Amino acid sequence: MQAASVKKWSRPLSNDDPVCSNCIGEEYLKLQIEASPSVTECAFCGTDAKRTLSVSEIAAFVSNMLEEHFQPTASEPDGLELMAVKYGDEDWYQDGTPLKELLEESVVVSASLAEAIADELIDDWFDWSTHEHTHGDNPHFEEARADTSDLGSAWFAFENRLLRESRLLDAGGLAMLESIFGPAVDDQSRNGSVITELTPGEDNAKFFRARFFVDDQGLHEALRDPEAQLGPPPSELALAGRLNAHGISVFYGAFSTEVAVCEIRPPVGSNLLVGEFHPVVPMRLLDLSKLREVIVSSSLFDPATKNRYARTAFLKELIERITSPVLPHRTAHEYLVTQIIADYLANHPSLRLHGIIYPSTQAGKTDSHNVMLFHAHAYVEQNAPIEDVTLYERDDDGWDFSPSIREGSSQDEQSLTHSEADTRAPALRLDRSSLRILKVGAVKFTTDEKPVYVSRSR
Numbered sequence: 001m002q003a004a005s006v007k008k009w010s011r012p013l014s015n016d017d018p019v020c021s022n023c024i025g026e027e028y029l030k031l032q033i034e035a036s037p038s039v040t041e042c043a044f045c046g047t048d049a050k051r052t053l054s055v056s057e058i059a060a061f062v063s064n065m066l067e068e069h070f071q072p073t074a075s076e077p078d079g080l081e082l083m084a085v086k087y088g089d090e091d092w093y094q095d096g097t098p099l100k101e102l103l104e105e106s107v108v109v110s111a112s113l114a115e116a117i118a119d120e121l122i123d124d125w126f127d128w129s130t131h132e133h134t135h136g137d138n139p140h141f142e143e144a145r146a147d148t149s150d151l152g153s154a155w156f157a158f159e160n161r162l163l164r165e166s167r168l169l170d171a172g173g174l175a176m177l178e179s180i181f182g183p184a185v186d187d188q189s190r191n192g193s194v195i196t197e198l199t200p201g202e203d204n205a206k207f208f209r210a211r212f213f214v215d216d217q218g219l220h221e222a223l224r225d226p227e228a229q230l231g232p233p234p235s236e237l238a239l240a241g242r243l244n245a246h247g248i249s250v251f252y253g254a255f256s257t258e259v260a261v262c263e264i265r266p267p268v269g270s271n272l273l274v275g276e277f278h279p280v281v282p283m284r285l286l287d288l289s290k291l292r293e294v295i296v297s298s299s300l301f302d303p304a305t306k307n308r309y310a311r312t313a314f315l316k317e318l319i320e321r322i323t324s325p326v327l328p329h330r331t332a333h334e335y336l337v338t339q340i341i342a343d344y345l346a347n348h349p350s351l352r353l354h355g356i357i358y359p360s361t362q363a364g365k366t367d368s369h370n371v372m373l374f375h376a377h378a379y380v381e382q383n384a385p386i387e388d389v390t391l392y393e394r395d396d397d398g399w400d401f402s403p404s405i406r407e408g409s410s411q412d413e414q415s416l417t418h419s420e421a422d423t424r425a426p427a428l429r430l431d432r433s434s435l436r437i438l439k440v441g442a443v444k445f446t447t448d449e450k451p452v453y454v455s456r457s458r
Contacts, residue, residue: 015059015120017043018052025108028299029061044113059120061301062107068306071144075136096140106300146313155318159337169340177344180311180318185350188297189290196357198283207253207371210274212266212440216391219437222273223389223405227430230275231380242335243342243356243372251378251428253277253371254360262362263370266440276434280381281427283354285371286345292319325361346374354427364446373427381426384408403437
């Protein structure tokens with residue numbers, strides 16, 4: 001929004017000069033001016049009988065905003081920079097945005113009004129004991145890192161209660177999770193909503209799962225019932241994972257064959273069975289990669305914005321922990337907090353989620369993602385039973401590895417891949433035509449190298 005053109009006045013401006021909402025483009029400040037009891041002529045545009053705030057009152061709002069969201073940069077070089085300027089040929093430029101320019105952008109005002117507000121702020125920052133300006137004669141500012149200390153302390157206490165006092169989610173823990181994840185229903189990232197909606201039949205509505213086998217017998221058995229052997233395990237065989245407790249069967253998958261293979265870390269020489277699972281119902285998935293890039297769109301002048309920035313900064317830290325690589329020594333006990341988060345999200349009435357999308361640390365690429373579908377949506381549709389499985393065919397040169405399956409008639413009794421007592425509706429279907437067997441020939445690692453520095457005691 002463009003600020004109104006400024007009327008030229010013959011007298012110098014003062015900190016008591018009234019400013020109307022026509023001269024301010026920032027919406028939150030406009031509302032504060034329009035709620036003011038003072039009605040007078042604006043000193044900047046000349047509009048009469050308008051509600052106004054004085055320059056000093058507006059400067060007070062600006063000062064609070066700067067304190068909450070910005071930090072001053074060094075007004076002079078020091079340390080190595082000072083040495084480089086003093087004894088070298090390097091020039092030094094102050095970091096950040098000049099105050100007047102920052103005011104024009106954040107308050108959305110004309111240059112003359114920005115100058116009046118800046119002058120008022122600089123006067124307020126003058127230290128009469130030292131006769132110096134707190135932030136220098138020409139202050140520059142840069143965005144400050146959001147303060148997550150309060151959220152971090154509350155989260156630490158929440159984790160401590162879960163790990164050392166009670167496995168149940170108490171009222172305090174529920175409120176903690178709601179404050180962090182509840183707003184996700186409206187959260188937006190640069191790539192749109194943090195909730196991805198998948199429609200059956202769309203190109204991106206497919207999940208890949210892989211399983212490795214070290215002998216032909218295991219592979220043969222898997223092909224006799226791929227829905228059961230490649231799909232999620234029955235509850236009695238479900239081990240504790242990053243996002244599920246022991247005995248809770250969920251669906252872990254990937255958005256590509258490559259990522260699915262990386263996630264199971266197969267040994268060299270094994271055979272991999274890979275297949276595509278397609279949703280048969282519309283799905284809502286919370287994308288953790290987008291959730292850690294949430295955009296805060298509220299005004300910097302709104303006191304509530306500070307907490308919103310703190311939440312988004314804390315989300316980045318928390319999601320980094322949730323999606324950190326799984327190391328062999330990790331125990332189910334260490335997954336308790338992430339399992340509680342998953343249970344909370346699975347039952348949230350407003351989010352209405354089917355599962356979670358999260359980045360793959362095993363694949364090591366920014367566009368590599370996994371998916372976890374909650375227990376209620378991890379049931380695989382049953383297909384016709386398989387009558388015969390063949391792994392080898394004989395040709396002139398001997399036996400050739402050529403796996404195939406023969407399905408029975410659709411009228412035949414269907415294979416029961418889950419307990420007959422399971423009342424869940426199917427949410428996934430295995431596309432048997434997508435089944436592939438991959439031979440693992442080699443495993444490649446990427447590493448970051450750091451030298452070990454050796455020193456000796458004198």
